[in-house]
Amino acid sequence: QLTVKNTKLQDVKIITPKVFGDNRGFFEETYSDCDFKEAGIDFNFVQDNQSLSSRAGVLRGLHFQRGKAAQTKLIRVVTGAVLDVIVDVRKGSPTYKQWEGYILSASNHRQLLVPRGFAHGFLTLTDNVNFLYKVDNYYNAEADGGFSFKTPELGIDWPIEFDKAITSEKDAAQPTFTEFEKNN
Amino acid sequence: QLTVKNTKLQDVKIITPKVFGDNRGFFEETYSDCDFKEAGIDFNFVQDNQSLSSRAGVLRGLHFQRGKAAQTKLIRVVTGAVLDVIVDVRKGSPTYKQWEGYILSASNHRQLLVPRGFAHGFLTLTDNVNFLYKVDNYYNAEADGGFSFKTPELGIDWPIEFDKAITSEKDAAQPTFTEFEKNN
Ligand SMILES: Cc1cn([C@H]2C[C@H](O)[C@@H](COP(=O)(O)OP(=O)(O)O[C@H]3O[C@@H](C)[C@H](O)[C@@H](O)[C@H]3O)O2)c(=O)[nH]c1=O
Ligand SMILES: Cc1cn([C@H]2C[C@H](O)[C@@H](COP(=O)(O)OP(=O)(O)O[C@H]3O[C@@H](C)[C@H](O)[C@@H](O)[C@H]3O)O2)c(=O)[nH]c1=O
Numbered sequence: 001q002l003t004v005k006n007t008k009l010q011d012v013k014i015i016t017p018k019v020f021g022d023n024r025g026f027f028e029e030t031y032s033d034c035d036f037k038e039a040g041i042d043f044n045f046v047q048d049n050q051s052l053s054s055r056a057g058v059l060r061g062l063h064f065q066r067g068k069a070a071q072t073k074l075i076r077v078v079t080g081a082v083l084d085v086i087v088d089v090r091k092g093s094p095t096y097k098q099w100e101g102y103i104l105s106a107s108n109h110r111q112l113l114v115p116r117g118f119a120h121g122f123l124t125l126t127d128n129v130n131f132l133y134k135v136d137n138y139y140n141a142e143a144d145g146g147f148s149f150k151t152p153e154l155g156i157d158w159p160i161e162f163d164k165a166i167t168s169e170k171d172a173a174q175p176t177f178t179e180f181e182k183n184n
Numbered sequence: 185q186l187t188v189k190n191t192k193l194q195d196v197k198i199i200t201p202k203v204f205g206d207n208r209g210f211f212e213e214t215y216s217d218c219d220f221k222e223a224g225i226d227f228n229f230v231q232d233n234q235s236l237s238s239r240a241g242v243l244r245g246l247h248f249q250r251g252k253a254a255q256t257k258l259i260r261v262v263t264g265a266v267l268d269v270i271v272d273v274r275k276g277s278p279t280y281k282q283w284e285g286y287i288l289s290a291s292n293h294r295q296l297l298v299p300r301g302f303a304h305g306f307l308t309l310t311d312n313v314n315f316l317y318k319v320d321n322y323y324n325a326e327a328d329g330g331f332s333f334k335t336p337e338l339g340i341d342w343p344i345e346f347d348k349a350i351t352s353e354k355d356a357a358q359p360t361f362t363e364f365e366k367n368n
Contacts, residue, residue, distance in 0.1 A: 022352060023352070024235075024242045024244065024352060025242065029231060031231065032231045046218070047213060047215065048213070048214045048216075050262070051212070053209045058209065078234070138216070168208060
């Protein structure tokens with residue numbers, strides 16, 4: 001009932017479940033422990049999160065939890081569309097410092113598997129984005145870290161002028177990647 | 185981070201997680217294994233489901249899985265609103281044959297815990313209802329059963345004329361509760 005594709009970044013996968021459409025709308029098994037495990041996606045997801053971003057132009061990120069608090073994330077969009085951006089910050093990884101962007105939307109039904117040790121963020125491309133993700137490690141405010149989406153070193157190509165992005169105060173004050181790397 | 189309320193029907197609970205609103209929209213932990221267990225909601229949810237009902241007036245139900253395939257359901261609405269209806273069909277339960285209706289909506293952030301042995305259905309009150317639920321037992325087409333939402337014996341008060349309801353062919357052909365009860 002699902003297809004799994006590898007991507008350029010090591011261990012990052014795109015999962016597309018089967019969608020059953022009919023006169024009412026559709027039905028979809030968005031997660032099945034046994035089907036996902038059989039497809040090689042074997043994590044113990046302990047928490048489900050949802051954020052609503054009311055407007056296009058909301059930018060959340062780039063975030064991750066340090067050390068033992070690291071989280072695998074299984075991400076999807078229920079309404080609207082985002083550009084989802086991840087950066088491999090696993091020291092020693094062959095794709096270290098590389099970033100990729102993925103369009104996730106209600107209509108493409110795609111899920112993105114983001115391994116532990118990646119930084120993650122997204123830009124909403126529409127109003128009213130309901131963004132859902134499962135994680136395999138609990139939220140830990142003390143281990144919460146990140147770096148600025150504006151950081152120039154990585155060359156991330158966000159399709160928005162930075163001063164137009166709607167962000168949290170926390171994200172407006174994140175360090176550059178270079179500063180972040182010193183303490184990682 | 186969550187409140188739990190008991191309801192008239194035995195073992196049925198309404199859960200309301202904490203919602204963090206800000207300039208971007210909101211953030212919510214919709215499920216946390218440890219927080220839910222601490223609050224007495226202790227199930228091994230193995231599958232997540234989503235249905236989209238495009239129009240107001242879609243009626244799905246009343247469904248349940250028989251015998252060993254029975255499912256506990258943890259239900260919520262991400263967009264729009266529904267009238268969610270459950271019927272206690274656990275033989276020997278003090279609330280056997282009793283039904284209750286609950287409004288679940290994106291704005292009330294409510295989750296309904298439906299125990300094994302209940303029949304379940306819902307009527308969409310708005311267009312574009314994204315309806316999500318976690319279950320603690322896999323889908324089993326052979327054990328899938330139910331009875332007609334039109335069944336007169338239970339006196340369920342659906343706020344729609346039956347011939348206006350948008351249903352599946354399967355649901356249009358479900359037996360009455362009396363017929364269902366004979367084989368349950
Ligand atoms: C992430 C998170 C936040 N919160 C609380 C803390 C704050 O009061 C409020 C908002 O938190 P923020 O960190 O500002 O939300 P946010 O939406 O900016 O954070 C998220 O961004 C995504 C890009 C990442 O993948 C996530 O891992 C997370 O970091 O919610 C929790 O209670 N549990 C959680 O798991
Ligand atoms: C419920 C379900 C359906 N399917 C498939 C079978 C069909 O091809 C398609 C649509 O199935 P239907 O039974 O018509 O969907 P539905 O939305 O009418 O069914 C649901 O109604 C809710 C009220 C109940 O709480 C659910 O338990 C379920 O019965 O999806 C799965 O693959 N896995 C599942 O878990």
